[in-house]
Amino acid sequence: MNNNLLNVNIAGLQLGNPTALASGILGYTGDIMQAVAENGAGAVVTKSVGVNPRMGYANPTVVQAKSGLINAMGLPNPGINEYIEEIKYAKSILQVPLIVSVYGYSADEYALAAKKAAAAGADAVELNVSCPHVKYTGSEIGGNPKLLRDVVCKVKAEMNKPVIVKLSPNVTDIVELADVAAKAGADALTVINTVRAMAIDVETTLPVLTNIRGGLSGPAIKPIALRCVYDISECVKTPIMGCGGITDWRDAVEFLLAGASAVQIGTAIAMEAPSVFQDINCGLTDYLKRKGYRSVNELVGKSHRA
Amino acid sequence: MNLSANLTALNTLRTTPIVDIKAENDTVKTFTMKDKLCAKAKPGQFIMLWIPGVDEIPLSVLNAGNGEVSVSVKAVGDATRHLHDMKTGGIVGVRGPFGTCFTESRGRVLLIGGGTGTAPLLFLAKRLAAKADRLSFVIGAKTKNELLFLNDLGSVCSEESVLATTEDGSYGLKCLATEPLEKLFDKEKFNLIYTCGPERMVRKVYDMTEKRKIALEASLERLMRCGIGLCGSCVIGKYRVCRDGPVFTAAQLSEVKDEFGVSRLGFDGSRIQP
Numbered sequence: 001m002n003n004n005l006l007n008v009n010i011a012g013l014q015l016g017n018p019t020a021l022a023s024g025i026l027g028y029t030g031d032i033m034q035a036v037a038e039n040g041a042g043a044v045v046t047k048s049v050g051v052n053p054r055m056g057y058a059n060p061t062v063v064q065a066k067s068g069l070i071n072a073m074g075l076p077n078p079g080i081n082e083y084i085e086e087i088k089y090a091k092s093i094l095q096v097p098l099i100v101s102v103y104g105y106s107a108d109e110y111a112l113a114a115k116k117a118a119a120a121g122a123d124a125v126e127l128n129v130s131c132p133h134v135k136y137t138g139s140e141i142g143g144n145p146k147l148l149r150d151v152v153c154k155v156k157a158e159m160n161k162p163v164i165v166k167l168s169p170n171v172t173d174i175v176e177l178a179d180v181a182a183k184a185g186a187d188a189l190t191v192i193n194t195v196r197a198m199a200i201d202v203e204t205t206l207p208v209l210t211n212i213r214g215g216l217s218g219p220a221i222k223p224i225a226l227r228c229v230y231d232i233s234e235c236v237k238t239p240i241m242g243c244g245g246i247t248d249w250r251d252a253v254e255f256l257l258a259g260a261s262a263v264q265i266g267t268a269i270a271m272e273a274p275s276v277f278q279d280i281n282c283g284l285t286d287y288l289k290r291k292g293y294r295s296v297n298e299l300v301g302k303s304h305r306a
Numbered sequence: 307m308n309l310s311a312n313l314t315a316l317n318t319l320r321t322t323p324i325v326d327i328k329a330e331n332d333t334v335k336t337f338t339m340k341d342k343l344c345a346k347a348k349p350g351q352f353i354m355l356w357i358p359g360v361d362e363i364p365l366s367v368l369n370a371g372n373g374e375v376s377v378s379v380k381a382v383g384d385a386t387r388h389l390h391d392m393k394t395g396g397i398v399g400v401r402g403p404f405g406t407c408f409t410e411s412r413g414r415v416l417l418i419g420g421g422t423g424t425a426p427l428l429f430l431a432k433r434l435a436a437k438a439d440r441l442s443f444v445i446g447a448k449t450k451n452e453l454l455f456l457n458d459l460g461s462v463c464s465e466e467s468v469l470a471t472t473e474d475g476s477y478g479l480k481c482l483a484t485e486p487l488e489k490l491f492d493k494e495k496f497n498l499i500y501t502c503g504p505e506r507m508v509r510k511v512y513d514m515t516e517k518r519k520i521a522l523e524a525s526l527e528r529l530m531r532c533g534i535g536l537c538g539s540c541v542i543g544k545y546r547v548c549r550d551g552p553v554f555t556a557a558q559l560s561e562v563k564d565e566f567g568v569s570r571l572g573f574d575g576s577r578i579q580p
């Protein structure tokens with residue numbers, strides 16, 4: 001969609017519209033991310049990639065809940081060295097910014113993966129310090145202020161592309177951690193990753209996910225994510241990409257009003273269709289016109305001032 | 307029901323007992339489960355079958371109706387071996403049915419199956435028997451006792467329209483399933499060809515039908531985890547095999563020629579051979 005109403009600039013990235021593909025949804029290959037971009041996404045985020053390959057957990061890795069999905073994929077990824085070729089290929093075909101999500105088991109690993117991703121052509125990196133189901137990484141780092149500061153500082157020191165920090169809701173005070181990431185130099189925050197959850201089958205009396213615990217996504221977490229965005233934007237000036245359960249244009253507008261400058265969409269791609277990006281952009285445009293706004297940026301944080 | 311409510315219902319895990327188990331040969335067994343939603347599966351669609359405590363795997367539907375669904379499973383690894391050890395009454399979980407189905411065409415049709423890929427084609431053949439003018443079947447395997455559903459096929463098509471091939475010559479023609487095709491194409495004009503089986507065979511069939519401009523629908527296999535178009539494990543080019551497939555038309559396959567028969571994603575998302 002090419003209309004100026006929807007243009008946004010976040011963390012130095014120019015997006016034609018404020019919707020982006022969330023990490024871990026389809027984002028392995030350049031071709032599938034291009035397909036998502038053709039469906040209207042203003043930017044794409046890859047699957048989280050680490051220094052070494054990971055096979056992920058055995059199935060079941062995804063289980064349906066009443067208004068969301070619980071997943072424990074276990075960060076399956078080919079490792080950054082193997083993934084470099086895919087980043088280069090993706091860059092060669094994509095017309096929208098490519099954000100590479102990285103994770104690690106130490107600040108050095110995050111920095112190494114991020115540096116290689118940036119060198120391969122990533123327009124920005126997103127630090128996954130919020131995966132809720134893999135030990136010694138993800139939210140175990142993002143939930144600890146000292147580790148979080150070290151990781152963000154180290155990555156910032158070693159590269160000059162924008163660094164986005166993706167936060168977990170599975171913490172006592174997400175605002176405190178957002179503040180830590182901001183002070184350590186984060187160029188933007190993605191809020192939120194999945195909410196820790198599980199499912200049990202009553203016939204077999206077994207937990208369904210092989211990893212037992214997973215992360216809840218989809219409509220069930222939207223109110224939680226919205227509150228997180230609102231709270232953070234009240235105290236922290238760093239721009240926010242809102243994420244969690246966004247399914248239609250109203251959801252997207254709510255996140256913008258709460259203080260997000262852009263949104264990321266995951267689960268709705270499967271539960272609805274990849275065309276969810278186009279649908280949201282159309283609805284957003286109509287809303288802006290109906291309300292007499294000249295730019296989507298005018299909505300950002302507006303509910304705080306209401 | 308809107309799309310997402312419908313998918314939520316299909317994707318909700320239902321645990322259900324195995325009501326029947328039938329050995330097809332030394333390594334393949336057919337399992338039947340009660341499930342109202344899966345009983346509505348169309349030929350070409352697949353289900354996700356949970357073997358509790360072990361794994362959850364994609365399987366093509368062999369038969370569906372009367373509140374039941376059947377799948378034929380070859381024991382090849384951990385999950386499928388555990389399933390083979392289960393008894394009638396044992397509890398499994400099902401999700402689905404998922405994915406695209408074969409077009410039920412009229413006219414003259416040819417079905418080409420290899421290995422357990424014959425299962426969805428037998429399901430299709432049963433539905434086509436009433437519609438199509440003439441059904442022909444080519445079925446291939448390494449050796450005689452791996453040729454699946456010979457008897458069932460004989461009763462769906464006429465016996466003389468089933469052509470069997472084995473690599474060791476223990477039954478039918480001694481060759482690959484793709485070898486007799488050129489002759490068949492010379493002899494008869496087919497309105498539509500369907501194929502499912504090992505990817506090298508499927509690719510060969512595609513190359514042959516493309517040359518002769520014969521319409522084709524082919525079912526592909528990729529690693530599947532979510533089964534609903536979310537996780538990206540099964541992507542080929544711009545398509546998700548679990549959602550946009552597993553049944554693809556020749557036109558779609560020509561868009562993914564670089565990967566079709568060439569590469570797929572492994573468990574860690576790296577590119578490996580199919």
Ligand SMILES: Cc1cc2nc3c(=O)[nH]c(=O)nc-3n(C[C@H](O)[C@H](O)[C@H](O)COP(=O)(O)OP(=O)(O)OC[C@H]3O[C@@H](n4cnc5c(N)ncnc54)[C@H](O)[C@@H]3O)c2cc1C
Nearest residue numbers: 363364365366378379380383384385386422527528529530
């Ligand atoms: C759409 C579709 C339909 C299928 N239909 C049938 C069928 O009707 N009958 C049948 O016997 N088999 C079918 N398969 C293949 C079946 O899913 C695998 O044989 C099974 O998953 C192997 O599991 P395992 O643990 O026993 O073997 P493993 O030792 O884990 O693996 C053996 C082989 O199966 C593949 N495999 C393992 N897990 C998966 C998975 N989750 N998704 C896809 N492939 C996997 C591996 O890549 C490997 O090549 C189908 C696959 C797909 C994608």
Ligand SMILES: Cc1cc2nc3c(=O)[nH]c(=O)nc-3n(C[C@H](O)[C@H](O)[C@H](O)COP(=O)(O)O)c2cc1C
Nearest residue numbers: 022023024048071128193217218244245265266267
């Ligand atoms: C199957 C699946 C895999 C995911 N993998 C990742 C990942 O690798 N890295 C990450 O930062 N977030 C991952 N997420 C979280 C999403 O990016 C997103 O934060 C979350 O799903 C909430 O948004 P949604 O409700 O729109 O899906 C994953 C989510 C799902 C459902």
Ligand code: FES
Nearest residue numbers: 531533537538548
């Ligand atoms: S299996 Fe997850 S996208 Fe197809």
